[in-house]
Amino acid sequence: MSSPTPVARITPKETQARVAKSLRRRYWAERRFRFYGLAAVLLGIVFVVFLFGTIFFKGASSFRQSYIKVEVFYDPAIIAPNGGMPSAQDIANADYQAIIRTGLRKLFPQVEGRKDIRDLTRLVSGGAAFDLRDRVLHTAGLVGQTETQWLLASDDVDMLMKGHIERGTEAEPGPLNQNQVAWFDQLVKNDGLELRFNKTFFSHGDSREPEQAGVWGAVMGSLFTLALTLLLSFPIGVAAAIYLEEFAHKNRWTDLIEVNINNLAAVPSIVFGLLGLAVFIGFFGMPRSAPLVGALVLTLLTLPTIIIASRAALKGVPPSIREAALGMGASKIQMVTHHVLPLAMPGMLTGTIIGMARALGETAPLLMIGMVAFIVDVPKSVTDPATVLPVQVFLWSDSPERAFVERTSGAIIVLLGFLVVMNATAVVLRNKFERRW
Amino acid sequence: MTPAALLVVLVGLSLVAYVLGKSRALATVGGNRGIRNLHSLPSYYGALTALWCAIPALLVLGAWAAFQDAIIIKLVTSHMPATVQSLPESQLGLVINDVHNVVAGNVSFDNARPEIRAAAQEYLQLRSISRYALTALVLAIGIVGMVLVRTRISPQFRARNAVEQLVEWALIGCSLIAVLTTVGIILSVAFEAARFFGKVPWYEFIFGLEWSPQTAIRADQVGSSGSFGAVPLFAGTALISGIAMLIAVPVGLFSAIYLAEYAHRNFRAWTKPFLEVLAGIPTVVYGFFAALTVGPMLRAWGESIGLPVASESALAAGLVMGIMIVPFVSSLADDMITAVPQSLRDGAYALGATKSETIKQVVVRAALPGIVGGVLLAISRAIGETMIVVMAAGLAANLTANPFEAVTTVTVQIVTLLVGDQEFDSPKTLAAFALGLVLFLVTLGLNILALHIVKKYREQYE
Numbered sequence: 081m082s083s084p085t086p087v088a089r090i091t092p093k094e095t096q097a098r099v100a101k102s103l104r105r106r107y108w109a110e111r112r113f114r115f116y117g118l119a120a121v122l123l124g125i126v127f128v129v130f131l132f133g134t135i136f137f138k139g140a141s142s143f144r145q146s147y148i149k150v151e152v153f154y155d156p157a158i159i160a161p162n163g164g165m166p167s168a169q170d171i172a173n174a175d176y177q178a179i180i181r182t183g184l185r186k187l188f189p190q191v192e193g194r195k196d197i198r199d200l201t202r203l204v205s206g207g208a209a210f211d212l213r214d215r216v217l218h219t220a221g222l223v224g225q226t227e228t229q230w231l232l233a234s235d236d237v238d239m240l241m242k243g244h245i246e247r248g249t250e251a252e253p254g255p256l257n258q259n260q261v262a263w264f265d266q267l268v269k270n271d272g273l274e275l276r277f278n279k280t281f282f283s284h285g286d287s288r289e290p291e292q293a294g295v296w297g298a299v300m301g302s303l304f305t306l307a308l309t310l311l312l313s314f315p316i317g318v319a320a321a322i323y324l325e326e327f328a329h330k331n332r333w334t335d336l337i338e339v340n341i342n343n344l345a346a347v348p349s350i351v352f353g354l355l356g357l358a359v360f361i362g363f364f365g366m367p368r369s370a371p372l373v374g375a376l377v378l379t380l381l382t383l384p385t386i387i388i389a390s391r392a393a394l395k396g397v398p399p400s401i402r403e404a405a406l407g408m409g410a411s412k413i414q415m416v417t418h419h420v421l422p423l424a425m426p427g428m429l430t431g432t433i434i435g436m437a438r439a440l441g442e443t444a445p446l447l448m449i450g451m452v453a454f455i456v457d458v459p460k461s462v463t464d465p466a467t468v469l470p471v472q473v474f475l476w477s478d479s480p481e482r483a484f485v486e487r488t489s490g491a492i493i494v495l496l497g498f499l500v501v502m503n504a505t506a507v508v509l510r511n512k513f514e515r516r517w
Numbered sequence: 518m519t520p521a522a523l524l525v526v527l528v529g530l531s532l533v534a535y536v537l538g539k540s541r542a543l544a545t546v547g548g549n550r551g552i553r554n555l556h557s558l559p560s561y562y563g564a565l566t567a568l569w570c571a572i573p574a575l576l577v578l579g580a581w582a583a584f585q586d587a588i589i590i591k592l593v594t595s596h597m598p599a600t601v602q603s604l605p606e607s608q609l610g611l612v613i614n615d616v617h618n619v620v621a622g623n624v625s626f627d628n629a630r631p632e633i634r635a636a637a638q639e640y641l642q643l644r645s646i647s648r649y650a651l652t653a654l655v656l657a658i659g660i661v662g663m664v665l666v667r668t669r670i671s672p673q674f675r676a677r678n679a680v681e682q683l684v685e686w687a688l689i690g691c692s693l694i695a696v697l698t699t700v701g702i703i704l705s706v707a708f709e710a711a712r713f714f715g716k717v718p719w720y721e722f723i724f725g726l727e728w729s730p731q732t733a734i735r736a737d738q739v740g741s742s743g744s745f746g747a748v749p750l751f752a753g754t755a756l757i758s759g760i761a762m763l764i765a766v767p768v769g770l771f772s773a774i775y776l777a778e779y780a781h782r783n784f785r786a787w788t789k790p791f792l793e794v795l796a797g798i799p800t801v802v803y804g805f806f807a808a809l810t811v812g813p814m815l816r817a818w819g820e821s822i823g824l825p826v827a828s829e830s831a832l833a834a835g836l837v838m839g840i841m842i843v844p845f846v847s848s849l850a851d852d853m854i855t856a857v858p859q860s861l862r863d864g865a866y867a868l869g870a871t872k873s874e875t876i877k878q879v880v881v882r883a884a885l886p887g888i889v890g891g892v893l894l895a896i897s898r899a900i901g902e903t904m905i906v907v908m909a910a911g912l913a914a915n916l917t918a919n920p921f922e923a924v925t926t927v928t929v930q931i932v933t934l935l936v937g938d939q940e941f942d943s944p945k946t947l948a949a950f951a952l953g954l955v956l957f958l959v960t961l962g963l964n965i966l967a968l969h970i971v972k973k974y975r976e977q978y979e
Binding site for chain 2: 495
């Protein structure tokens, strides 16, 4: 159309041609639009797969750990240097490093010289000596015996075994020097070095040495924190929801509470950490790093979620139930506790589990109240210093050792495992008990 | 008795009170046969007796436990030698800490200095007196409460109403905790922030371009006066949140549109939970992913085309944060789109619009207020997100708009200023609370605005 045509002169045929022409363009636009939508959905899915893939790829190997097979001779001369029957004191204080050294030298009799022997003993983790000590302490009659033990290998040996670090060359040695790499190869060839289930990872607390570090301390810390959070937030949340839904009259005051709860649900979690630091630690003088304070902060954090979910569950109970109960002469409290609450309970529990899952993954507010300390011991009560799983992930991700990358991913897998279990429980609960009225 | 043991005894006592109250009620009407003469069920009489036994005693116990230590310390310090009493507050705190350590058995008695030893002895003595007094008082209150209620029990006594009144008060108390939390946040953060603004003028904080919160350990240290200009932090937060929103809004919106309008029911049923998984992953996992996978990836990519990308670039943190927010945007947008009445779509189809034209020109426009509200909520989330930026963004306060450089954010600085040992009155620590106040106010404003818009929108189609 080079020259402008007056509108009135368009014939129906021309109109049809124009529409047909524009239709192609419009259908193309339609397809493009649809493609963008599909691409966005696929992008999200690809990301989920990629994220889980990398985490599992990096972390799966942390559940297995390298151990070195050593003939251990519990030499009475080392355990009780003064002769006689070794006392418990002797056994606790003996030089197990020397026992390990002797065992290793039996495997590699050709190794001579102070430096080489030191390099050789470094193949075994420093934690192996403590494992041996515990074994001798808890098993009677081992002293003087010889037995085959799988000793925990050092983190560098473990990483080389799993192929995570370079072997290095003479000119450019990796974390292990060339002698150590040669010994490593010999051990592998003689089946003296293998990957076995990583018991340490599931039974120990944190450590500076990656091969001795475990998630058990963090798991227990999370357990204490979450249990206390649940104990506080569930009754309070349900009570608040019952008041707002069943008792409160609609007025300015309840409006304020409602707006307040909705807003609290969207306040950044780190602000709750500031509150905990200033009020619980600064003002009330509670101990730092304790699950107690963590639980208080997480309670305040999860309360809005639980209240909102519980109110929705209460709203789902039809008014006829209430009217029937009141009609039979029940008081308002009886109506709620005998009829409405049991019917709303599954919904409330679902909401609570989801709130707990959120609390389990929460990190930032716990950093504020000092649950980020390096803690080796597994906590035994809610006032012991402790750390929790996500904070353990944060701490390990900061460590420079290559082996900690694997540990971090391993801890994430454990954390995600707990989350999957909790969310699956919530889904099952919802499907099983949800009633449509 | 220790407070914990006392608590157990009190629980036992209220169980006794329950039984006594119930039996008394039955006795007034001559056993089970006369039960219909009672105003309430017998268990209500028991419950009321138990509550009146336990609640006042518990309140006293709580108050006592909260203030006991402070009062004892006051008394102990007032008996210390004058030289100790005249110490400045911070050193006096150390002395008191020593006393606490000796009392707790962390430091042996023999190793302590004589004045501390004396103070610790006095502390222990006072504490044992206080415990005896507390035990006597709590038990007395419990018994008095129990006896008072029990003597008032008669067939006409409205026990159920009294119990229900107490329960209702408890319910009100629980719902007030949410309000108290907000008040607590505002008071604690604002109070510490006010102390900060007493040391650093507010205009320097809001408009200053230099952020280096170092404070001197010694008076003669070089560069001892930290500077607290927060503009680089605000800019960094805005940059990272902006990148995140550039990812989250289109991806979230398009996936919501696709799932709500185009997708087959089965496809929707499978993919929606899959995308919602993203919302359930802890942020620390995203942070790890951003720092160890996305960051190095971007860096390698930048090197391959000759672009200098910092290993802790704003881009890596922003990208991952954007992905984290996608399900948030998409689920809100989904709600809003499904709330648009079908009649609007039908009208558009009747005029000959294609599906995408209907969506673009009718559905999205009708849902726009709701979507905007959702996006505002998402922005508030991005601003307050902590772990991703702590792990993947930098610490250096650069004032830059280049996404390949490292920037720092408000939340990162709060964490770095407060993690580790700190004293409560240095401007460095207090600055974190000032940042927290800004963060709280900004997110609060965004939330209120967004919730208001969303609420207005929902009302429109109801």
